[in-house]
Amino acid sequence: MTESEGTDEKSSGSKRKLNLVAFTGAAGLLGLAISLAIFAFTSHRGKSKKKGLPGCAVCVNLSPKEIIELADAIVAESTRVYDAVASVPLDRVSYENVVLPLAELEARQFPLIQSCMFPKMLAPEDTVRKTSAEVEQKIDAHILAWRKREDVYRAIKAYAARGELIAPEAKRYLQCLVKDFEHNGLDLTVTKREEVLRLRNEIDELSLQYVQNLNDDNSCLFFSEAELDGLPPELLESLDKTGNGEFKVTLESSHVAAILELCKIARTRRAVAMAYGKRCGDVNIAVLKKLVQSRHKLARLLGYANYANYALDRRMAKTSTKVIGFLEDISSSLTDLAIRELEILKDLKRKEEGEIPFGMEDLLYYIKRVEEQQFDLDFGDIRQHFPISLVLPGIFKISQDLFGLKIEEIAEIDVWHQDVRAFAVFDSGSGKLLGYFYLDMFTREGKFSHTCVVALQNNALFHNGTSQIPVSLLIAQFSKDVGGEPAPLGFSEVVSLFHEFGHVVQHICNRASFARFSGLHVDPDFVEIPSQVLENWCYESFTLKLMSGYRQDITKPLLDEVCKTLKRWRYSFSALKLLQEIFYCLFDQIIYSADDVNFLELIRSLHPKVMLGLPVLEGTNPASCFPRAAIGSEATCYSRIWSEVVAADIYASKFGDGDLNHYIGMQFRNKVLSPGGAKPALEILADFLGREPSTRAFIESRVKYSL
Structure with missing residues (x-):
C-alpha cells in the first residue's frame, strides 16, 4: 500500500498566490482530484463495453502508455499541491490550507496510485506488468522525496505548534504527518x-546483501535412496541424481522441511539441519552485526534509545521492555505443557532409535x-x-450473519x-452500500504467487x-484440474481463504474519515487480529x-467427529512449536535493544533456556540465516504471536461458544473494525473487551486441547 505524496522546487509566496492557496487548499483540491479520476477513467473506459465499479476511482486494464501517463499526472498534480502548502506564510497556516489539502489529496490519489501499481501483480500481459513495476519505483521515489521537503514540514510544524482544537481523528492525522517528516x-x-540519509542507504544495502547472500547460496548434500527413506516418491523423482545413483538435495526450504518432517534416517535429518543452519556462516x-549497529545509530539520531524502540514507536507494544516481558511471560506459562509434549517425543524416539539424545533435528x-x-x-x-x-x-454467510452484511x-x-x-x-439493515471487493482466485502464468489482500481504495470523508x-x-x-474446473481446497487453503x-x-467495515486510518492502515500489531479471530470458525463443527x-x-x-478432531489437531504440540518461535523473537528483540551483542553467545545461552535444555545444533548460528531479523520484521518478529494472543482473548x-452471535458480531464491527487506525489500538480493544487484553485465553486454549 502506498500513500500519495510529491516533491518539487518551492513556489513563490506572493500575495496573489496566497489568496489562491486559501481557496484551492480544499475546494480547489477537489477539482484536482476529480480531474485525475476522470483522466484515469476515460483513458480506459473505451477499451471495454463493461462498466467500472460505481463511485470507484480504481482503473483496471490500463495499457502501458496509460499507466505511464497516469503516473506522470499523479506526480505533477500532487507536486502542485505540495508547492501550494509550502508557499503558505508561516503566520497564515491553517487547517484548511495545510492539513486538509494533504489529507484529501492522499485519499483521492490512493486509488489512482494503486491503479498504476497492482497490474504488476496480476496483469496477463508481461509488458503491462513490467511497466507497472517501473512506475511503482517512480511513484515510490516521489513519495520519499516529498517526505524530505523541509518547506512542507515547516508549514505542517507551524500549524501543529498552534495547538488549535480540532477533531481527535484530525489531530491524530496531524501527528502522523509530523512523524512522517521527523x-x-x-x-x-x-x-x-545527511547522516540519517547515509545510514538509511547503508541499511538498505546491508539488508539486501544479507538476503542476496542467502539467495546465492548453492550448498547441497548427496544421499543414497536408503538415506532418504520416508520421502514420498514424487519428491525423490524431482531431485537431481548423480552418476553413482545418489540424490542431490539442495537447501531450499521446501526440501529441508520435507526431510526434517518425513525422513526416517536420523543421520540424514541431522546433516540437513546442520547444513541449513550453517548457510552463509x-x-x-x-553483515548482520554491521546492520544492527547502523540501525542503532539511526534510531539514536532520531531520538530513541535503541532501534527496537524506534521500530515499536507506532505499535501497540511501544517498548522493547514490554515485548521481552510479553514473550517471557508466554514462554514461562507454556513451559509445563511443552515439557510434557517433549517427553512424548523423546519416548517415541527411544522406542524407535534407542538411547540416542533427542536433538532439534528430531522435532x-x-x-x-x-x-x-x-x-x-x-x-x-x-x-x-x-x-x-x-x-x-x-465464508460469505458466516461473515454476513456475524457482521450484518449483504454480499x-x-x-x-x-x-x-x-x-x-x-x-x-451492503449493510443488511439499512441497505447502504459499504464497499466492493474483487476476487482473483486461481493460479496462472505471470500472476503474483502469494495469497494476500490489497487495498485499492480507502474509505474517506471529504470537507464538502x-x-x-x-x-x-x-x-x-x-488450482484447477485438467478439465479447467476448480480443484477442491485443502483444509489449510480453506483456513487461508x-x-x-x-x-x-476489515477493510470494508472501516469507516475512518481519513484514508490514512482506513482500510488496512492500522497499527501493525493490530492488523492481523480481526482475521485471526475469524479463523476460529474454521474449527467449529x-x-x-x-x-x-x-x-x-x-x-x-x-x-x-472429523470436525472435533481438526480442533484438537490445531493445537497439537502448540507449546513446543511456539517456544521455537519465541526463541527467534527474543533473539530479534535483544539484538535490537542492546549494544554489541555477541550473536553466538546469545544463541548458545538463549536456546537451551527457551527450548527446555535442547542446545542449538553444533556448528550452526541461526543469526547467519534469519532474514526476518535483517529485512522486513527487524525488531518486530514478535508481532504475530502478539496478535494471536489478542485474537484468542477476543474469541x-x-x-x-462458536455460535454466530450477531449481537456480538455487530459490536465487533462497530467498535473494532469501524474505527480502524483513527484511535489507538489498545483503546479500541479495551472498549470492546471492557478491559485490556489478556494472555489467559491463549494459554488455556493450548492446555485444553493438549495431548
Whole structure:
C-alpha cells in the first residue's frame, strides 16, 4: 500500500498566490482530484463495453502508455499541491490550507496510485506488468522525496505548534504527518540529516546483501535412496541424481522441511539441519552485526534509545521492555505443557532409535509421527469435502450473519482476467452500500504467487460532505484440474481463504474519515487480529458444515467427529512449536535493544533456556540465516504471536461458544473494525473487551486441547 505524496522546487509566496492557496487548499483540491479520476477513467473506459465499479476511482486494464501517463499526472498534480502548502506564510497556516489539502489529496490519489501499481501483480500481459513495476519505483521515489521537503514540514510544524482544537481523528492525522517528516530527520540539523540519509542507504544495502547472500547460496548434500527413506516418491523423482545413483538435495526450504518432517534416517535429518543452519556462516554474521549497529545509530539520531524502540514507536507494544516481558511471560506459562509434549517425543524416539539424545533435528519428524498415531485424519479425503463452490458461499454467510452484511456479485463488470469476480457489500439493515471487493482466485502464468489482500481504495470523508468507499482485492493461488474446473481446497487453503477474507471484511467495515486510518492502515500489531479471530470458525463443527460437502454429493458435509478432531489437531504440540518461535523473537528483540551483542553467545545461552535444555545444533548460528531479523520484521518478529494472543482473548471472551452471535458480531464491527487506525489500538480493544487484553485465553486454549 502506498500513500500519495510529491516533491518539487518551492513556489513563490506572493500575495496573489496566497489568496489562491486559501481557496484551492480544499475546494480547489477537489477539482484536482476529480480531474485525475476522470483522466484515469476515460483513458480506459473505451477499451471495454463493461462498466467500472460505481463511485470507484480504481482503473483496471490500463495499457502501458496509460499507466505511464497516469503516473506522470499523479506526480505533477500532487507536486502542485505540495508547492501550494509550502508557499503558505508561516503566520497564515491553517487547517484548511495545510492539513486538509494533504489529507484529501492522499485519499483521492490512493486509488489512482494503486491503479498504476497492482497490474504488476496480476496483469496477463508481461509488458503491462513490467511497466507497472517501473512506475511503482517512480511513484515510490516521489513519495520519499516529498517526505524530505523541509518547506512542507515547516508549514505542517507551524500549524501543529498552534495547538488549535480540532477533531481527535484530525489531530491524530496531524501527528502522523509530523512523524512522517521527523522519521526522515527533518527536525535535525543539516549535518545530522545527511547522516540519517547515509545510514538509511547503508541499511538498505546491508539488508539486501544479507538476503542476496542467502539467495546465492548453492550448498547441497548427496544421499543414497536408503538415506532418504520416508520421502514420498514424487519428491525423490524431482531431485537431481548423480552418476553413482545418489540424490542431490539442495537447501531450499521446501526440501529441508520435507526431510526434517518425513525422513526416517536420523543421520540424514541431522546433516540437513546442520547444513541449513550453517548457510552463509561468517559472511552474514558480519553483515548482520554491521546492520544492527547502523540501525542503532539511526534510531539514536532520531531520538530513541535503541532501534527496537524506534521500530515499536507506532505499535501497540511501544517498548522493547514490554515485548521481552510479553514473550517471557508466554514462554514461562507454556513451559509445563511443552515439557510434557517433549517427553512424548523423546519416548517415541527411544522406542524407535534407542538411547540416542533427542536433538532439534528430531522435532518435526517426531511431531509428525505422533500426530499420525493420535489423529485419524485423512487430509486427502477432507480435501474432497471443500469444493470452492461451497467454501466461498459458506465464508460469505458466516461473515454476513456475524457482521450484518449483504454480499452480492456484480455482473458485467470490467476485470483484468476472465476468472476475476467482483462483489458489492451492503449493510443488511439499512441497505447502504459499504464497499466492493474483487476476487482473483486461481493460479496462472505471470500472476503474483502469494495469497494476500490489497487495498485499492480507502474509505474517506471529504470537507464538502462527499465520501469514497473502500475497494479491496483478494488474491489467492488455488488450482484447477485438467478439465479447467476448480480443484477442491485443502483444509489449510480453506483456513487461508477465511483469514484473507477477514481482511476484506476489515477493510470494508472501516469507516475512518481519513484514508490514512482506513482500510488496512492500522497499527501493525493490530492488523492481523480481526482475521485471526475469524479463523476460529474454521474449527467449529457448525461453521465447518456450512463450508463443506462431499465433492460427489454436496449434501454430505464433514462428519462431526472429523470436525472435533481438526480442533484438537490445531493445537497439537502448540507449546513446543511456539517456544521455537519465541526463541527467534527474543533473539530479534535483544539484538535490537542492546549494544554489541555477541550473536553466538546469545544463541548458545538463549536456546537451551527457551527450548527446555535442547542446545542449538553444533556448528550452526541461526543469526547467519534469519532474514526476518535483517529485512522486513527487524525488531518486530514478535508481532504475530502478539496478535494471536489478542485474537484468542477476543474469541474466548466474546464468541467462545462458536455460535454466530450477531449481537456480538455487530459490536465487533462497530467498535473494532469501524474505527480502524483513527484511535489507538489498545483503546479500541479495551472498549470492546471492557478491559485490556489478556494472555489467559491463549494459554488455556493450548492446555485444553493438549495431548
